[in-house]
Amino acid sequence: MSPTRTDVTIGAADVRPCAVIPTYDNPRTIAAVVECVRRHIRDIIVVDDGSGERGRTAVDQVGAAGDALVVRRDHNGGKGAAVKAGLRRAADLGFTHALQIDADGQHDTDDIPVMLAAARDRPEALVLSSPRYDETAPRGRLVGRKITKFWTDLETGGGIIDDPMCGFRVYPLATATRVHVPSDRMDFDIEIAVRLVWEGVPVINLPTKVRYVPAVAGGISHFRMFRDNVRISWLHTRLCHLAFWRWLTGRWHR
Ligand SMILES: Nc1nc2c(ncn2[C@@H]2O[C@H](COP(=O)(O)OP(=O)(O)OP(=O)(O)O)[C@@H](O)[C@H]2O)c(=O)[nH]1
Ligand SMILES: [Mg+2]
Incomplete structure (x- = not known):
């Protein structure tokens, strides 16, 4: 796979976007997500993060149909590890930007053109989604997000992220593949956003609707309330200390 033209007109000649979709056991939603993304971006990399048999078979079908390039990880390593593998592959293939979208069908792919247009206007920026939830969102997840938003405001100075x-964003690959992000699991999304801000990368926040697909329709969340929240708390402990150190040494934001 090499960069091809997308269905969206990308004005700037040097913006060549692909999509990166990490998946771990999404057998009933992955094909539909790929199909919807393909209406806007032709080049798609699906990173299968050690899915079980049903998830793997669904990913194989997407690959066999030629709808996506499949990167296979033999063992589950976490969403962060999967996204990092996808971003590296995208950069190696010559893409400049990667639209990352989750495989669970929660995101509104109709917003992809607006996100790509924002990346085209400011190729150096990180484009983040700002979710507008409906009644399907679990309360615990909403509360957790408010807490993590408080900490990221502290770590970045506030008013930026x-x-x-949210697992629906556009990464500028040159900086996203260069920045050091140790987190490999659900803590990754937060850490890479904060570290890119520290690197001086501007952030564009765009509103988007998020809908939790019901389990009967194949919706599945692997977020584990206790385990992942402990990880995220440890991440904020690390980032707060680092932010303080960077501030003390005059290197908070580049
Ligand atoms: N949780 C989890 N997700 C993974 C992993 N590897 C890849 N993914 C993918 O990362 C994306 C996000 O996972 P979700 O379980 O939906 O996590 P989330 O969106 O933060 O949580 P919810 O808000 O509850 O949906 C999905 O496309 C997963 O398939 C993994 O090891 N764990
Ligand atoms: Mg999800």
Whole structure:
């Protein structure tokens, strides 16, 4: 796969976007997500993060149909590890930007053209989604997001990142593949956003509707309330200390 023209007119000649979709056991939603993304972006990299048999078979079908390039990870390593693998592959293939979207069908792919247009206007920026939830969103997840937003505001100085957790964003690959992000699991989305801000990358926040697909329709969340919240708390402990150190040494934001 090499960069091809997308269905969206990308004005700037040097903006060549692809999509990166990390998936871990999304057998009933992955094909539909790929199909919807393909209406806007032709080049798609699906990173299968060690899915079980049903998830793997669904990803194989997408790959066999030629709808996406499949990157296979033999063992589950976490969303962050999967996205990092996808971003590296995208950069190696010559793409300049990667639209990352989750495979669980929660995101509104109709917003992709607006996100790509924002990346075209400011190729150096990180484009983040700012979710507008409906009644399907679990209360615990909404509260968790408010807490993590409080901490990311503290770590970045505030008013820069609307939502640090949403898995629907456009990465500028040159900086996203260069920045050091140790987190490999659900903490990754937060850490890479904060570290890119520290690198001086501007952030564009765009509103988007998020709908939790019901389990009967194949919606599945792997977010584990206790385990992932402990990870995220440890991440904020690290980032707050680092932010303080950077501030003390005059290197908070580049
Ligand atoms: N949780 C999890 N997701 C993974 C992993 N590897 C890849 N993913 C993918 O990362 C995306 C986000 O996972 P979700 O479980 O929906 O996490 P989330 O969106 O933060 O949580 P919810 O708001 O509850 O949906 C999905 O496309 C997953 O398939 C993994 O090891 N764990
Ligand atoms: Mg999700």
